[in-house]
Amino acid sequence: MRIELEKRPERSVLMAWASPVIAVMATVVTGGLIFAAIGKPPLQALWIFFLEPFSSLWSIEELVVKATPLILIGVGLSVAYRANVWNIGAEGQFTMGALMGGIVPVFFTSWQSPLALTAMLVLGILGGMLWASIPAFLKIRTGANEILVSLMLVYVAQLLLDWLVRGPWRDPKGYNFPKTVNFEDWQAMPIFGGGRLNLGIVLALVAAVALAVLMRRTMKGFEVRVLGEAPRAGRFAGFSSDRMTLFVFLLSGGLAGLAGIVEVASTVGQLQPNISPGYGFTAIIVAFLGRLDPIGVVVAALMLAVSYLGGEAAQVALGISDKAARVFQGVLLFWVLACDTLILYRLRIVRSAPAAEGV
């Protein structure tokens, strides 16, 4: 018995909607199996992991806070991946955004005005763009693989941040802890209500809507899709792959940089060696789970945020390692990719294989 793929004449619209849902359900089942395997009560663990985050206002707020960087990075990546350009260094661009934006509070601590925050956000975007322009430039000029270059630069950015907060940028009054001064007042994101909900989510939603319009209604979005689907046809239409590579790297890098400065100017509140629980990598999963569509990314980001919160809750309640969240994220991406096959193919189970093609 084996599984055969039968190509559909067209994309299945039903499956395009159903595949992320199937993937999430399969991940939940897989999660239950993993919990059972490590000797935890599967149903209770699943409840805590996936549903408890929705049970209180506080945790819903927290969900939105966690989803904010994932949306910002994820929408940018979704456009890049649509163009078949593989920026997987968003984590580094996030770091550089935080670092560049951090220049204002570190060096101009007393500059307190809305302009200071604006300058931080702009610098953050520029920092991400700067870092993203390196793989783009090297790809265009020399053909160097953008996947590897952008990934290598993640490590370089993190080491640069590490050096700065332990060395030149360290808070002189910080008892020798590796951190900068706290970002305060107009150098932090405005807060809504009493919790941690902040302006960042508004920026994220604006970015998502703007990119959704760009992708669906404009020539630029058309260009992205053509070059991603069929580069040769893109050239025939008069589009340039090189300019597209630069465009999507700057776009996704800028948004990742913005996410970086928003994060350090809100929940983190300072620069320190660890400013991200891997948002730049989780956003890759977000982009795929959202089917590379900016609006889909918003939904997907909320779902991935659940895994972060659920991971924390499960650790407290059941002593399950917070690493479990990372495992779920990996499993989820696998299921998403597997289920995407259903959009273009029908699966047929064939008994008694003729020996022409094995497996």
Next chain:
Amino acid sequence: MSASVTAEAGAGRGEAETSEFLVEARGIVKKFGAFTANDQVDLAIRPGEIHALLGENGAGKSTLVKMLYGSLQPTAGRIFWKGEPVVVTDPGRARDLGIGMVFQHFSLFEALSVTENIALALPNASDMNALAARIASVSRDYGLPLEPRATVADLSVGERQRIEIVRCLLQEPKLLIMDEPTAVLTPQEADQLFLTLERLASEGCAVLYISHRLEEVKRLCHASTILRHGKVVARVDPSKETAASLARLMVGADVHAIRPKHARVAGPTRLYVDQLDLPANGPFAVALQKVSLELRAGEILAIAGVAGNGQSELFDALSGERRVDRAGAVVIEGEPCGHLGVGERRELGAAFVPEERLGHGAVPAFRLSENVVLTRDSIFADAARRLLGFLDFRAADETAARVSSAYDVRKGKPDPEARSLSGGNLQKFVVGRELDRKPLVLVVNQPTWGVDAGAAALIRQALVDLAADGAGVLVISQDLDEIFEIADRIAVISRGALSPGYDAHVMTLEKVGLLMGGAHGGSEAIEGALKLREADGRAY
């Protein structure tokens, strides 16, 4: 070829009328999902017979031979080999039986050497040096010169076909299947191939010969089976038929002759190419060398040539997908535009249809309306909203519908994805999309490659009509029948160099063939060949 085969051949040939069939397929059915590609097909071939398998594109020829060769399994029906029922489970089994196949799209490996390519088809070849020696000797015997150590990527199409044939010969086949072998050859190379096949047949090897070139089938084949829509519609002796009667059997109706257009008027120059040089852009690509041509209003200029001699490079240079520094190298409507991109050239009134429909001329995953936008972005970026470049979807829909009805594009739903269309329908759409813009210059590469006869006739007619309306039409094609059918002038491209354009009335198949082989300039060699083959009876 071994002695044993020759001995068997003698026996087979002596009593060709009464002996058993070498291979017989009975009641073969092959379904792909709901689509029936082969429906109760019977086929029988005698030893030493050159048997033609005829049919239109999509008639089911390739499906049938893939089942004989074990690449596909029949849904129903049986195959008999020398009277015994056999199951051809895979190509390895077919080779064990003595079936060899030369594929239309060669099954070669570009990065590997000739010897390695051949070794892959011979399960027991482990000693490369011994194999190289065998290759050298067989290729010498059959007049198929090959250098065993050469890398395939560096070889011409003709040489590649020789590898495929030698690969089969080394397996000492009793049945050789050839899928459209002459589609990629010059007429002279084809003649050489026929000699080889005739010699093989005389040695007792059966040949299953798939072609839609009826003249060569008439000349070469002893018997034929004709398929239409997956069913056998006739078994005839091709030498007793005319090309027209065979065509009628294949298509099931009289093939439309192209309406002759009224007398050609030499209008103003539409497209002028002056000493165009273009470096090769890859290790295996062709460089264009001093290509010059002039295309005038009201005429069709056809460029013939064997695949891989610079056709796609020429197309890219004309369309602007590759630019040159010297603006004057390409002049459209009097405007030097060698340095301009494809969009700017379109604005000058040019339109282009590339060879590859899926992935170049159209985006497979896009709907037809979206594919309309591909070649006319300037129209849909609404002027008032140009800053943001919003698309006008309604105009795109209307255009797609207009093109579909004007050019008889048949589709299952109003706006399907391009990949769901058949080759012929998609080609009609891609050509129609450009004609809908009423271009002054149309450059089209392989306009009817792989499309059914009905679509081909419609497209050719549309090209002729466009020229009659005063446009200049440049057709790059490997199909010499097509070229002689519609061209006013014919030039030939060979190794990146273009011959002068000759009036179609004075061109013959032989002359084109010699030019394809690289004999440029209309020298005595051509004149000599002309005289030699004058009375061959080809009605062009």
Next chain:
Amino acid sequence: MDQSALLAVLLTIVTASTPLLLAALGELVTERAGVLNLGVEGMMVMGAVAGFAAALTTGSPHLGILAAAAAGALLAVPFGVLTLNLVANQVATGLALTLLGLGLSGLIGERFVGQPGVRLQKLQIPGLTDIPFVGPLLFGQDILVYLSIVLAVVVSWVVFRSRTGLILRAVGDNHASAHALGYSVIRVRWAAVLFGGALSGLGGGYLSLAYTPQWIENMTAGRGWIALALVVFSSWLPSRLVIGAYLFGAVTILGFFVQGLGVGVPAQLLSSLPYIVTIAALVVISTRRGRARADTPACLGQPFVPDR
């Protein structure tokens, strides 16, 4: 530099290069079959944790080696199912593999953090190993170092001289042709993917058994990605891969050596050297565009669906 210091540097270069060589050799074979598996980092880190755990519980570093290879191959299984049987995008699936491997290894390895590991012993041949300078270098390494060199020779021979290698290259060059000739593209690729996974696991196992015998989360620190870059750098030739891996090991170790000399360079800059060198190497090799293109397996990264 005195002789003992030089010896120490050379020995460190060998241990720094071996995991890269092992993982890159596996990926080279995978890519020769036309499959791009970006999950090397994930398979390495799984090899590292499995090797460490097996060696710790059994006390045998050799069982650790086997466990490392098995874990790498096991993690390659979902990759194979997705990319080969379900024709999923190879780039995205490889990334998923890395994320999964990093998460899973962290979860499994949590209880091993801080525990001393079992070190893979170095060879000790009386007489030979005692030869000054040359002895420890040539006859005093651990078995994985020798295995990595032997494997490089074997892979080179198999790929270019054997029929198996011919089929492997054929499948990577043109899967449609290989299918037409009756070879099972999917089966060949499955074998190559599993081999690549096993060797990546071995490379990771080397880290937790020989390089630094302990378990640290994310201890591969991007070496899987560097191994991927080395494959490009080697133009898919095993011989050049050995040179590349050792050059790479040398450059990074020399950085630390310079720091040891007391030059005032931040530690972070030296730590970032491997990544910067990788980028530089990619740029250099990619600039020689024409050649690099011709060497790349033509079907690399392309999904294959047989027609039936």
